[in-house]
Amino acid sequence: VTLGSSVYVSAITTSQLFELRAGADGLLNATVAAFTFNSAANGGLHNIALSTCHPGMLWISTQYDNRIHLVDPSSGFRPTYSMGVPRLLHNGVDGWHERLSEPHSVREDPKTCKVWVALKGATRNNPPGDDEAYYTELYDAMIALNESLPHNHTDGHAVWEIQPAEYHRPDPPAFGGKLHAALPTPVMSAIDGGGNVWTAQDQS
DSSP: OOETEEEEEEEETTEEEEEEEEOSSBBBBBBEEEEEETTTOOEEEEEEEEEESTTTEEEEEGGGTTTEEEEGGTTTEEEEEEEEOOOEESSSSSSSSEOOOOOOEEEEEEETOEEEEEEEOOOOOOOOOOHHHHHHHHHHHHHOTTTTTTTOBBBOOEEEOOOOOGTTSTTTTTTOOOOOOOOSSSEEEEOTSSSSSSEEETTT
């Protein structure tokens, strides 16, 4: 992603964001700075996208800890928004049981300022962490309210639509937004001039 004279490149395996500079000749100079998000092992920095609604800022996804962030490169990558993605999807048959994970891309609609997040699904076996504990607690609470829910869960896939200012984590399953079920596996999205969201599903 290019912002002014800076070029930003992500490395998912180390969860690092590299800032490079383009010279007058268009060639890239040496790395200006490198930033590690969350941790090299568990961050999984993947997406970088420019924000139109927040000029000069970037949307990023940390895939392995299931979060998206709006960060300001001019302020040490200070986050304006930092949101955990939904972890449960209604499958239309027997309850909120399909498990969502790993935000692969984030795209902002320049007209509405909503963001659309492709939830690709698990790509590796993660050790249990805080987010896993939250997921289990959330699911157990739903089972307590509805004992007919299945006690096992399968991986699901979805695109999450959210107006960042309306994000509300205590409001499951979509945290103030909407979940749109997808086929395996939604990886990248694009928004056309009419506001339609196109999403590639690379295993369908």
